[in-house]
Amino acid sequence: MGDTEGAGFLTLSDVEAAGAAHLSPEVWAYVQGGAGEERSVAANRDAFRRRTLRPRALVDVGTIDPTTTLLGERVRVPFFVAPMAYHGLIRPEAEDATARAAAAAGVLNVVSTLSTRSLEDIARAAPSCPRWFQLYLQPDFAVSRRLVERAAASGYRAIVLTVDVPVLATRDRQARGGVAIDEPAPIGNGTDVEAPLREAAADGDRFTLRAEASETWDVVDRVAAASRLPVVVKGVLSADDARRAIDHGARAVVVSNHGGRQLDGAPAALDVLAEVVAGIGSDAEVYVDGGVRRGSDIVLALALGARAVGLGRPVLWALAAGGEAGVARLLFLLRQELVSTMAIAGRRTLAEIDATALGPNRW
Numbered sequence: 001m002g003d004t005e006g007a008g009f010l011t012l013s014d015v016e017a018a019g020a021a022h023l024s025p026e027v028w029a030y031v032q033g034g035a036g037e038e039r040s041v042a043a044n045r046d047a048f049r050r051r052t053l054r055p056r057a058l059v060d061v062g063t064i065d066p067t068t069t070l071l072g073e074r075v076r077v078p079f080f081v082a083p084m085a086y087h088g089l090i091r092p093e094a095e096d097a098t099a100r101a102a103a104a105a106g107v108l109n110v111v112s113t114l115s116t117r118s119l120e121d122i123a124r125a126a127p128s129c130p131r132w133f134q135l136y137l138q139p140d141f142a143v144s145r146r147l148v149e150r151a152a153a154s155g156y157r158a159i160v161l162t163v164d165v166p167v168l169a170t171r172d173r174q175a176r177g178g179v180a181i182d183e184p185a186p187i188g189n190g191t192d193v194e195a196p197l198r199e200a201a202a203d204g205d206r207f208t209l210r211a212e213a214s215e216t217w218d219v220v221d222r223v224a225a226a227s228r229l230p231v232v233v234k235g236v237l238s239a240d241d242a243r244r245a246i247d248h249g250a251r252a253v254v255v256s257n258h259g260g261r262q263l264d265g266a267p268a269a270l271d272v273l274a275e276v277v278a279g280i281g282s283d284a285e286v287y288v289d290g291g292v293r294r295g296s297d298i299v300l301a302l303a304l305g306a307r308a309v310g311l312g313r314p315v316l317w318a319l320a321a322g323g324e325a326g327v328a329r330l331l332f333l334l335r336q337e338l339v340s341t342m343a344i345a346g347r348r349t350l351a352e353i354d355a356t357a358l359g360p361n362r363w
Ligand SMILES: Cc1cc2nc3c(=O)[nH]c(=O)nc-3n(C[C@H](O)[C@H](O)[C@H](O)COP(=O)(O)O)c2cc1C
Pocket: 030, 031, 032, 044, 082, 083, 084, 085, 112, 113, 114, 134, 162, 234, 256, 257, 258, 259, 260, 261, 289, 290, 291, 292, 310, 311, 312, 313, 314, 316
């Protein structure tokens, strides 16, 4: 799965420290920071640590198959690169490096509206990479529509509409010395795209300039109508909101608290996953992100009903530590750990990972 030289870390446990060693304190605060005092960042990890896996013994695990499809697209593993802004703050190769590493690993790459490189450049950097485009709504819907059309023309296969940023949260760590939110790094998709973030930050308690602030569910219908692509709604934490997303045309949802970066005090995404899955049945695919760091975390999330998981910060840590080779190394290690966890747990395919793979909670 690609060149892994010089990645700067040997195991998944090392990747965070390897990333920290390569970034300035300001950029590190941007990457690591969460909303407020970061209670929901901590909750995401606690939710995995609290859970256990129950293995099944003496299953013939000579062959393990971790492949799946996401909205019909075949991928080699049930994890994807979550959309994250400004890879250029981490490395000059920015999203191009991430996309090339994802392509080599057969991993779905979800590209942020706020990417340093343009969505066209990222597609050209890794034409074979399965890719979806994450949309932050723009004040003028025509600008959102244009972004969606550009994504479709460049081979992005779904639109991931993020709905958990009606306004940007205050992030204590960032406020104390991170990259200023109102001075974002240059982004590749056009200055129109950047404006709502900057203006919302400058505007105190008037949120009218933040596009999402005054949007309601019918915008999901409008995004679906604006594109021929399936729409994924990212950032729901209840069965009710997941149901609304589907009723308004979403084909999948991402259960997510935005990596703890929005509502401080929001539950861990993993803790509400089962209730969302139960609430929507087989009407849509359900993914989860937040705190996924190990192969065993992926198995836990799938046992609780997710079809796939998103990886956020670890990708940026790996990018910092080793550029494209670093991300390739991360994706390789995670796949390897997923496969060995499946074997030891006695699950040969992802379909065999169900609630029987869960043990009692530790607390
Ligand atoms: C530095 C950073 C930037 C992010 N930018 C975006 C973004 O542009 N759009 C979006 O939908 N989510 C964004 N997210 C949230 C991620 O997509 C994802 O929900 C979260 O990082 C998952 O949690 P994890 O970092 O614990 O894996 C960002 C997260 C981080 C850490």
